[in-house]
Amino acid sequence: MEKRVLLINDMCGYGKVALAAMIPIVTHAGHVTYNMPTCVVSNNLELGKFAILDTTDHIRKTIKVYEELAFEFDAISTGFIVSEEQAKVISEYCQKKSAKGTRIFVDPIMGDEGRLYNGVGEVNVNSMKELVRIADVIVPNYTEATYLTNIPYKESTSLEEAFSVVDALRKMGTKSVIITSAVIDGKTEVIGYDNVADDYFRLPYDVVPVRIPGTGDIFSAVLLSDVLNGKSLKEATQRAMDIVRELVIRYQNTPEKCYGIPVESCLDII
Secondary structure (H helix, E strand, O other): OOOEEEEEEEEEOOOEOOHHHHHHHHHHOOOEEEEEEEEEEOOOHHHOOOOEEEOHHHHHHHHHHHHHOOOOOOEEEEOOOOOHHHHHHHHHHHHHHHHOOOEEEEOOOOEEOOEEOOOOOHHHHHHHHHHHOOOOEEOOEHHHHHHHHOOOOOOOEOHHHHHHHHHHHHHHOOOEEEEEEEEEOOEEEEEEEEOOOOEEEEEEOOOOOOOOOOHHHHHHHHHHHHHHOOOOHHHHHHHHHHHHHHHHHHHOOOOOHHHEOOHHHOOOOO
């Protein structure tokens, strides 16, 4: 059944990441997409140099117009947030919509491999905590989960320690949790808790040793689409994992990896 989805993330001039990666996938899944750019970026941040335009004022104006037009959404998905001020504006809007039954999906895009991304600071971490408190589903990688919970990052952790991070996120307010890239006793897994099923789960996988930007956005878009189409959180997570793996294998030898994965050419498997 068709759902109305608001995607809140950055818009990148070069690189199939963020909104550029998510819109085609969610639309292909049969949903109507709206988008609200948190910033306009000249190019993928992986390149080291970039120009960025903060769109917080535009977001305020957009929200006002959306309210005047009485736009309602079945789900809102948030990604990269530029500032504490912007996080507050978006959080307040999501809270209003959540009270009307809108499901809030949060991908706290901040870092990976034990460190924050280029251009991301502690202010971004504190801002993201506001969205965690109102989320129905939060999808951090293990690095982001430890930053959000102030739990020290470990390259490899025990199962008990890993699920303690899940529970710490739940205590912050989010209903369901998915943590990607958790290395548990030397094995990489996706772990989580499904509030609907009241069930913890773990899904191990073999890492493809190549880094391609935008795979997290693809994961989030597939997950969101499948949950809205009736799959359980665990089922949707597994399918998102399988699709990302297949796409990475397909494009692992592409010479221009910083561009990301051309998702419009891959909708046959999405």
